[in-house]
Amino acid sequence: MSKPVLIVGAGPSGLAAAHALARVGQRAVLVEKAERLGGAPILSGYAKLVPSGEWARDAIGGMVRRVETDALVEVHARTTVTRFEGGPGEFTAELSDGGTVQAGAAILTTGFTHFDSLNKPEWGFGTFPDVVTTTQVEQMISSGQGVRCPSDGRKPQRVAILLCVGSRDRQIGREWCSKICCTVSANLAMEIREELPDCHVYIYYMDIRTFGLYETKYYWRSQEEFKVKYIKARIAEVTSDGEKLIVKGEDTLVKRPITIPFDMVVHAIGMDPNVDNKAIAGVFGVALEPHGFLARGSSYAATAETSRPGVFVAGAACGRETIDDSIAQGHAAAATALAIVRPARASA
Amino acid sequence: MSKPVLIVGAGPSGLAAAHALARVGQRAVLVEKAERLGGAPILSGYAKLVPSGEWARDAIGGMVRRVETDALVEVHARTTVTRFEGGPGEFTAELSDGGTVQAGAAILTTGFTHFDSLNKPEWGFGTFPDVVTTTQVEQMISSGQGVRCPSDGRKPQRVAILLCVGSRDRQIGREWCSKICCTVSANLAMEIREELPDCHVYIYYMDIRTFGLYETKYYWRSQEEFKVKYIKARIAEVTSDGEKLIVKGEDTLVKRPITIPFDMVVHAIGMDPNVDNKAIAGVFGVALEPHGFLARGSSYAATAETSRPGVFVAGAACGRETIDDSIAQGHAAAATALAIVRPARASA
Numbered sequence: 001m002s003k004p005v006l007i008v009g010a011g012p013s014g015l016a017a018a019h020a021l022a023r024v025g026q027r028a029v030l031v032e033k034a035e036r037l038g039g040a041p042i043l044s045g046y047a048k049l050v051p052s053g054e055w056a057r058d059a060i061g062g063m064v065r066r067v068e069t070d071a072l073v074e075v076h077a078r079t080t081v082t083r084f085e086g087g088p089g090e091f092t093a094e095l096s097d098g099g100t101v102q103a104g105a106a107i108l109t110t111g112f113t114h115f116d117s118l119n120k121p122e123w124g125f126g127t128f129p130d131v132v133t134t135t136q137v138e139q140m141i142s143s144g145q146g147v148r149c150p151s152d153g154r155k156p157q158r159v160a161i162l163l164c165v166g167s168r169d170r171q172i173g174r175e176w177c178s179k180i181c182c183t184v185s186a187n188l189a190m191e192i193r194e195e196l197p198d199c200h201v202y203i204y205y206m207d208i209r210t211f212g213l214y215e216t217k218y219y220w221r222s223q224e225e226f227k228v229k230y231i232k233a234r235i236a237e238v239t240s241d242g243e244k245l246i247v248k249g250e251d252t253l254v255k256r257p258i259t260i261p262f263d264m265v266v267h268a269i270g271m272d273p274n275v276d277n278k279a280i281a282g283v284f285g286v287a288l289e290p291h292g293f294l295a296r297g298s299s300y301a302a303t304a305e306t307s308r309p310g311v312f313v314a315g316a317a318c319g320r321e322t323i324d325d326s327i328a329q330g331h332a333a334a335a336t337a338l339a340i341v342r343p344a345r346a347s348a
Numbered sequence: 349m350s351k352p353v354l355i356v357g358a359g360p361s362g363l364a365a366a367h368a369l370a371r372v373g374q375r376a377v378l379v380e381k382a383e384r385l386g387g388a389p390i391l392s393g394y395a396k397l398v399p400s401g402e403w404a405r406d407a408i409g410g411m412v413r414r415v416e417t418d419a420l421v422e423v424h425a426r427t428t429v430t431r432f433e434g435g436p437g438e439f440t441a442e443l444s445d446g447g448t449v450q451a452g453a454a455i456l457t458t459g460f461t462h463f464d465s466l467n468k469p470e471w472g473f474g475t476f477p478d479v480v481t482t483t484q485v486e487q488m489i490s491s492g493q494g495v496r497c498p499s500d501g502r503k504p505q506r507v508a509i510l511l512c513v514g515s516r517d518r519q520i521g522r523e524w525c526s527k528i529c530c531t532v533s534a535n536l537a538m539e540i541r542e543e544l545p546d547c548h549v550y551i552y553y554m555d556i557r558t559f560g561l562y563e564t565k566y567y568w569r570s571q572e573e574f575k576v577k578y579i580k581a582r583i584a585e586v587t588s589d590g591e592k593l594i595v596k597g598e599d600t601l602v603k604r605p606i607t608i609p610f611d612m613v614v615h616a617i618g619m620d621p622n623v624d625n626k627a628i629a630g631v632f633g634v635a636l637e638p639h640g641f642l643a644r645g646s647s648y649a650a651t652a653e654t655s656r657p658g659v660f661v662a663g664a665a666c667g668r669e670t671i672d673d674s675i676a677q678g679h680a681a682a683a684t685a686l687a688i689v690r691p692a693r694a695s696a
Contacts, residue, residue, distance in 0.1 A: 012648065020680075023687040052646040059648045066649070168563060177563040207555035213639070213667045215516060215525040252601060291561070298400040300360065300407045300675055301414070319561045325673055327648055331680030332368075338683075339371040 002341045003104035004029045004074070005334070006093050008081055008280075011039020012323050013315030014109035015063040016330030017337075022072035026338060029074045029101050030067065031081055031093075033276075037064045039111055040316075041323065047141035049323055050180065050187050051217065056142065060323075084284050088310030088340050104341035105310045107333045108294060109326075110280055112271040112316040115166025115174065123162060124238030124265060130245055131238060131265045134161075134181070137188055147192050147199075149264050155196055156263035160247050161185045162235055163205045167270035176291055178270035179320040182209040185268045186218035189228040202229045202260070204247070233258065238265055271320040286311055293319045304333040312336055350689040351452035352377045352422070353682070354441050356429055356628075359387020360671050361663030362457035363411040364678030365685075370420035374686060377422045377449045378415065379429055379441075381624075385412045387459055388664075389671065395489035397671055398528065398535050399565065404490065408671075432632050436658030436688050452689035453658045455681045456642060457674075458628055460619040460664040463514025463522065471510060472586030472613060478593055479586060479613045482509075482529070485536055495540050495547075497612050503544055504611035508595050509533045510583055511553045515618035524639055526618035526668045530557040533616045534566035537576040550577045550608070552595070581606065586613055619668040632659055641667045652681040660684055 005021055007014045010032035018028045034043055038060050041049065046056035067073050076097055083094040084106070093101040117125035117133055124131040129151040140147050149156050163185060167178040182205070189201045208230065210219040222228040235249040244261035251258045273292035274280065281288050287307035289295040296318040297305040304312040314333040315326035353369055355362045358380035366376045382391055386408050389397065394404035415421050424443055431442040432454070441449040465473035465481055472479040477499040488495050497504050511533060515526040530553070537549045556578065558567040570576040583597040592609035599606045621640035622628065629636050635655040637643040644666040645653040652660040662681040663674035 016648075016651065020683040020687075024683075024690050049648070052648055054647065062649055175564045175568070176561050177559050179560040207557065209555065209557045209559050211525050211557050211559055212527040212669075213524050213637075213641075216523045220523070254603065255601070289561075293561075299402065300364075300397075300400055300671060301410055303364065303672075303675055303679055321560075323648060325676070327651055328673070328680040329676045331651055331683045332676040332678075335368040335372070335679045335683040335686075339368075342372050 002026065003089070003102055005337045005341060006031065006091065006101055006103035006106040007109060008106065009039065009109040009111055009317070010037035010064070010067075010075075011109060011111045011315065011326070012041065012060060012063065013326040013330035014039070014107070015060070015067050016327040017107050017109060017314065017334040018067045018073045019063065019070070020331045020334035021338065022070045024338070025072070026341060027072045027074070029076070029103065031076045031079050031095060033078070033080050035078050037068065037075065037077065040114070044114070044135050045139040045142045047138045047191065048187070050183050051214065051324065081283055091310065105312065105337035106284070107337055108280065108284065108286070108306065108311065108313045108317055109315050109330060110274050110276070110294070110317045112273065112320065113275045115269040115272050117165060117267045117269055119172055120165055120267070122237045123165065123235065123267065124245065125267055128238070128240050128245055130263065131267065133267045133269045134184060134188060135269065137192070137266055141191055141195070146195055154263070156199055158200045158262045159192055159202070159264045159266060160260070160262045161189060161201065161203045161266045161268055162247070163203065163268045165267040165269050166272065168206060174270060174272070176320065177209065179209070180322050181268040181270060183214045183218045186210060186222040186228065188266070190222050190226045193226045193228065200229070202231055204231050204233045204235055204249070206232070231258070271316060274317065284308065284311055286313070291319070293317065304329065304336050310340055350374065351437070351450055353685045353689060354379065354439065354449055354451035354454040355457060356454065357387065357457040357459055357665065358385035358412070358415070359457060359459045359663065359674070360389065360408060360411065361674040361678035362387070362455070363408070363415050364675040365455050365457060365662065365682040366415045366421045367411065367418070368679045368682035369686065370418045372686070373420070374689060375420050375422070377424070377451065379424045379427050379443060381426070381428050383426050385416065385423065385425065388462070392462070392483050393487040393490045395486045395539065396535070398531050399562065399672065429631055439658065453660065453685035454632065455685055456628065456632065456634070456654065456659065456661045456665055457663050457678060458622050458624065458642070458665045460621065460668065461623045463617040463620050465513055465615045465617055467520055468513055468615070470585045471513065471583065471615065472593065473615055476586070476588050476593055478611065479615065481615045481617045482532060482536060483617065485540070485614055489539055489543070494543055502611070504547055506548045506610045507540055507550070507612045507614060508608070508610045509537060509549065509551045509614045509616055510595070511551065511616045513615040513617050514620065516554060522618060522620070524668065525557065527557070528668065528670050529616040529618060531562045531566045534558060534570040534576065536614070538570050538574045541574040541576065548577070550579055552579050552581045552583055552597070554580070579606070619664060622665065632656065634659055634661070639667070641665065652677065652684050658688055
């Protein structure tokens with residue numbers, strides 16, 4: 001029997017990797033620091049996912065159950081890896097729960113940390129209760145509560161979604177684009193309009209990055225079917241006149257200052273490197289790239305490789321990623337790890 | 349010995365799938381309609397690839413050699429599949445070269461077709477010899493010839509790259525975004541500036557979609573290090589004053605008409621569905637999505653699935669895709685196909 005593959009992090013990418021391995025009869029040990037499996041979509045209570053339109057609790061929840069009930073996957077929740085030694089085919093990992101794993105290979109699917117909007121104070125989060133994040137609006141929807149102003153529970157009549165909060169912002173050291181917030185925000189805007197047909201929803205943007213087939217499914221449809229309005233703008237600040245939130249900025253298409261009142265302002269928060277990345281890099285002996293994500297080899301011939309042989313990486317751990325690409329990368333890392341734990345030519 | 353997996357199309361995604369299978373001792377039959385393997389990066393003579401920076405002939409060429417020299421991969425070039433019957437675990441494929449393959453599963457990595465700029469006649473391609481496509485500029489660079497005006501071989505002093513040619517354009521039935529042209533164009537602009545330091549390069553855009561970490565590596569670096577200029581504009585037409593090409597349009601940031609002379613105009617062409625997709629869908633009995641790409645199941649639990657059980661899909665065949673994601677998806681499809689040809693629990 002071949003040694004198991006150690007997978008660290010039970011979000012979409014790690015769950016996909018574990019399933020891909022178990023499906024071909026390969027054992028996996030899945031270690032997750034949180035109490036529950038599922039990663040950000042489950043732990044942060046996402047609503048309907050892009051682009052499948054499935055509810056997170058169904059889609060990712062189903063992936064969790066599939067792995068939890070698989071005899072070939074040994075799950076350690078509330079657990080971290082404290083020590084990791086050896087080489088390809090013969091790694092030894094010590095776990096915080098006292099366990100030890102002899103693994104043939106390892107896959108790091110340790111994900112990201114949501115940007116904390118308190119780091120962008122001039123945009124009102126933490127000062128005004130009706131300035132919220134996309135994650136909070138997801139939770140309002142997925143909980144069944146509905147989209148309501150936190151200050152007094154009223155239905156908002158005017159909502160502004162501000163893109164690139166914690167992304168493309170050199171001032172606060174987040175130079176990267178978070179890739180998926182434009183599309184997630186267009187989706188969220190349609191969900192708000194669906195629940196509250198009288199509510200006006202505006203999206204403030206720098207560029208709309210609904211790449212590929214997201215263009216029609218999210219950007220165009222949100223405008224044409226759902227009448228979501230898009231304003232290309234640089235935002236200066238979010239204040240309050242005591243009654244409404246006021247978004248001040250410059251409309252970069254007409255080169256004029258604009259000041260518009262809203263009931264609710266939503267920060268489309270970006271994806272920071274996992275706050276634990278330095279510790280993870282230390283334990284596993286893998287390199288970080290300059291922004292602090294886990295470094296993935298750029299050679300096409302070497303999918304999913306980190307700087308350490310036998311240790312692979314997938315998903316948002318190596319930079320912001322979509323859920324479907326995270327899942328594809330999880331499968332890819334599993335396929336790569338498999339080549340180490342199953343002697344390649346023996347079974348031909 | 350388990351049945352082989354049939355892979356149709358030997359671009360990055362198909363090559364990755366074949367390698368992923370062979371590496372774990374699984375046989376594959378790789379069928380490619382062209383004379384050479386490698387897909388668009390090789391057949392169209394791409395230069396340095398995004399984001400690895402490797403030359404296409406080295407990076408993808410290396411993937412080709414790895415597969416061609418692998419005893420577990422049976423390659424049929426200049427060949428198509430003419431008939432495909434059966435179900436998971438027991439497909440039969442007839443090939444145009446007279447061969448027959450008994451396959452356990454199939455992976456369609458049949459790629460895309462470059463947009464033909466003749467379908468956007470008002471932008472000058474086919475009328476003026478110095479209006480070229482990104483692919484042609486890639487070929488000028490990869491051949492060692494250098495970037496020259498086709499009309500008289502001179503080094504251009506001013507180059508305009510027009511984004512979204514055959515993308516995001518309802519008028520000509522291409523509503524999708526081609527995902528990678530913004531980044532490829534920023535990369536190409538830097539390559540032009542590197543070869544011709546005195547040449548001014550302008551990029552005309554609607555939105556700049558250098559998502560994720562491409563933001564700093566391509567968009568910012570092209571402006572800050574390479575002085576590439578970006579103009580947000582709607583382009584009306586490309587004409588000529590007899591000496592220079594004239595790009596006419598409206599600068600959408602200042603709301604003014606702009607008319608600028610150039611020596612060379614480059615169309616950043618998009619990715620159409622493979623022209624053979626209807627035939628492919630017919631032979632394999634799989635569905636197309638509304639734009640004409642191969643339809644891929646949107647459920648996260650079912651990576652790489654087409655509408656037909658046992659037939660999987662990866663890469664640009666299901667819509668424009670980057671090379672690295674195509675490769676990850678190729679691996680993912682291989683991992684999924686493996687579960688069919690290797691009885692799952694037997695080897696645990």
